[in-house]
Amino acid sequence: MTDPLLTVDAVEVRYGAALALAGLSLTVAEGSVLAVVGPNGAGKSSLARVLGGLVRPTAGTIRFAGRDVTGWGAHRARQAGLVHLPEGRGVFTGLTVAENLRMAAAIVPRSERADAVGRAYTLFPVLAERRRQLAGSLSGGExxxxxxxxxxxxxxxxxxxxxxxxxxxxxxxxxVFEGLSEARGAxxxxxxxxxxxxxxxxxADHCVVLHRGAAAWSGPVAEATDDVLARFLGTSAA
Ligand SMILES: Nc1ncnc2c1ncn2[C@@H]1O[C@H](COP(=O)(O)OP(=O)(O)OP(=O)(O)O)[C@@H](O)[C@H]1O
Ligand SMILES: [Mg+2]
Structure with a gap:
């Protein structure tokens, strides 16, 4: 067995008195997809934020590609290849589509930037058509x-x-799933x-069901039967 690409070990996230992640542990193998599900307030976004370096864990460690990245900021995490797409888009609405993409490409080596942006336009042709439009004027899906x-x-x-x-x-x-599928293929x-x-x-390949900041269930998706979902996810399974 090779080491997991990502290891979350007993990670705790607090917002003041609120405990959002209560000592969560999980691993993600390289090239795999982990689905994180759970009811509202279960800690899903908190997991995303702590992985992306937007919040610091109050306890526990995060390892990525053999390195301890606990407490790394968002910029450093992103540069190392750990990229968080925030809930609610993280798009600069006052900039054009092209400016948004160029800004993202700023951390790519100069010689590769045009190619990187070009690939994005190939994947999402509608963005190429709208490249001069303000991002805020696009639809939610766009x-x-x-x-x-x-x-x-x-x-x-x-x-x-x-x-x-x-x-x-x-x-x-x-x-969106086509885009994710493309990424997975790469x-x-x-x-x-x-x-x-x-x-x-x-x-996904694996699934973790969060409940009150902890893993209520985890395993391969083949084992995440409707029974399991109903038991650990309640009515929100549908
Ligand atoms: N900035 C914050 N300040 C205080 N409490 C917060 C903050 N952000 C999240 N929380 C609390 O932490 C807990 C986990 O929130 P989180 O956003 O991680 O849940 P979630 O699983 O993403 O929920 P949803 O499905 O509604 O997006 C919730 O109880 C929430 O109220
Ligand atoms: Mg959320």
Whole structure:
């Protein structure tokens, strides 16, 4: 067995008195997809934020590609290939589509930037058509494409996608999954936080069900039967 690409060990996240992650442990193998599901407030976004370096854990360690990255900031994590796509898009609405993509490409070596942005336009042709438009004038789904494109531009090793399909029309959800599928095909490891549990499970290799900041259940998706989901996820399984 090779070491996991990502290891979360007894990680705790607090916001003042609120305990969002209560000593969570999990591992993610390189090239695999981990679906993270759970009810509202379970700690899914907190996991995404602590992986992406947006919040510091109050206890525990995070290891990525053989290094202890606990407490690394967002910039450093992103540069190392651990890329967080925040819930609610993380798009600069006052900038054009092209500016958003160029900003993301700023950490790519200069000689590779144009190619990286070009690949994003190939994957999401609608962004190429809208490149001169302000990002804020695009639809929710199109802004989600910008977010995903920004993540893919930096050739991430791990993509942490937090509720990318939230508020999107079914057709746009398909587009988001196409983008994720493309990333996975390129060998990107994905931590997928999704409200559409069955969709997430169909895409993922492993699943963890969070409840009050801890893993209520985890295992291969084949074992995440409707029974298991009903038991650990309650009515939100559908
Ligand atoms: N900035 C904050 N300040 C205080 N409490 C917070 C903050 N962010 C999250 N929390 C609390 O931490 C807990 C976990 O929140 P988190 O956003 O991680 O949940 P989630 O699983 O992503 O929920 P959702 O499905 O609604 O997105 C919740 O109880 C929430 O109220
Ligand atoms: Mg959330």
């Amino acid at each position: 802004q989600q494409m910008i977010s995903l494109a920004r993540g893919l531009i930096v050739s991430p090793r791990v993509l942490v996608a937090d509720e990318m399909s939230l508020g999107l029309a079914p057709k746009m959800v398909d587009v 060998g990107v490891t994905i931590v997928l936080i999704e409200q559409y549990v069955h969709r997430a499970l169909a895409f």
